[in-house]
Amino acid sequence: MTAIATAATAGASARRSKRRSMSRERRWALRWSYFFLTLFAMFFLLPPVYMLITSLKTSAEISAATNPWWVYNPTLANYAELLSSSQFLTYFRNSAVVSTVVVAVTMLISVPAAFALSRMRFWGSATLATGVFLTYLIPETLLFIPLFKMFAVFGDATGIQLINRWWVLLLVYPTLTVPFCTWVMIGYFASIPRELDEAALIDGANYRQVLTRVFIPVALPGLIAATIFAFTVSWAQFLYPLAFTTSTDQLVLPVGIITSLIKGDVFNWGQIMTGALLGAAPPLLIYAFLMDYYIAGLTAGATKG
Amino acid sequence: MADAVIGQVTDRATARPRRFGLRSAMRRKSMTAFLMTSPLILLIALLVVYPALYSVNLATLNRSMEHFVGFGNFLFLFNRETFWMVVRQSCIFALTAVLFKAIFGFVVAHFVHNIPAKGQRKWRGMLLVPWVIPPAMSCLAWLWLFDPSYSAFNWVFEKFGIGPIPWTGDAMWARFSVILVNVWIGAPFFMIMYLAALKSVPEQLYEAAAVDGANFLQRTWYVTLPMMRNIIAITALFSLIVTFANFDIVRILTAGGPIDLTHVFATWAFRVGIEVGDIPLGASVSLFMVPILTVAAIFILRDINRRGNEA
Known part of the structure; x- marks a missing residue:
């Protein structure tokens, strides 16, 4: 024992x-x-921290041989100068108008389309759903040259000048946002139980009412995620505005900062970093407040649908 | 999957015994559906499909776009050394960057997954910041960090006696720099995807493996990787498309230099097509992206369809 x-x-x-x-x-x-x-x-x-450090320095301090990782004489002069420069404010306004309108257009196109593709069968609907997804995979770097030529030809034929007008971006940005948003919304709509819309249809609702009274409220998180995606994509887009717009009053923020703050070989790095930080601020703020929706939208593209 | 869903709905609708107006109701419904999708169809047809076909047409014209030259532009490209350099650089750039993004993302996702759940949100939030900042803006910060005379990295390295590194001046270093920045921007996306996948691996599998005496590497190899295979594949393919067609990073950091050694397809097409003004040649250059993008797209589509059928 x-x-x-x-x-x-x-x-x-x-x-x-x-x-x-x-x-x-x-x-x-x-x-x-x-x-x-x-x-x-x-x-x-x-890099973002270094942007902040540099944006708080004077030009003299930047070109002095001191520790680049420390600010000895912090100043807000760069911010004051940039926020009072009419050029920078024009860029900011162009970016804000373009992004807002594109978000609205994207939602108006992709939500009804996603509803129809996930709930109503019609000739070619399955092919169209696949096509939407394929369109999302086509990069803008493949299309900017033919689009440039198309707009030039259109301008010659009708006299409506599209090249070097900021609103041409309202035409091309939806090609980047609509396919993804439609695809994500198809995924969200498909996950809604069919009993819900059948009940609404039996109660005498028409399709428009089913969409606005049932689907949109239920799929609101997906809608918010898609909206955030559309906004950040249009805010960050660089190639299209670089190719299609050149005069300083037509530029959006990313291109404006790069082309106008870099004058020849003179780089005013304090202002460039300030501009870059201000340009990064709207997406960062949205991310800070709506992180969960942002991440849901990010993962939805590949995991849903 | 969407197709299956739609199929069930209509089956039920037609199964309902209704003698009158069924056909007209059906017609009305498909008419409504068509109206709802028509803006989408119009957008895709006019601004995606048409330009894509137009670009093929453009690629067969001469520089002034007056007469047809067939494969002339392509043959011209094949005889140019810069073109083959661009092909090589694009492949090196895309493959290396995607590989390192995948590795970084996997490792970081594991560390985030390891720590207690209530701290994960905070870390995840911080680690995703590179993805949220518009690439053009963060590339400016990198350009300033790589500045030939004021590089903050070189200032640190100098303290350790390491000579000034020509981040964007020397061909090899410039290639390294654009890949580094691409990994910096893209790795957080992989991290988020892998983290979501890690959360979906049932805890019991790890417990069973631990009972069987599997060590950390064996658990990763035999449990984690097979469970995440789908997500890893699809994330890598998505990233391959985006990286291969990348424009912003190379354009801002090196603008293709030094002496065209870091150009990728997109930046060279921009240079030739928009800046030099040879639109047909630019269109031909960008069309060379199509084969690899098609292969990636086919694999993605196959994967999505397969998972759709499983669900």
């Missing part, structure tokens, strides 16, 4: 020590995780 007892205690202590070693192992794994996460976060946040 003593033998059994000792064996039992030995077993228990062995088990306890094993458990202790397991928890020690886990604690170390946790420490290493935090250590590496800190390293990665430093790497990922370094």
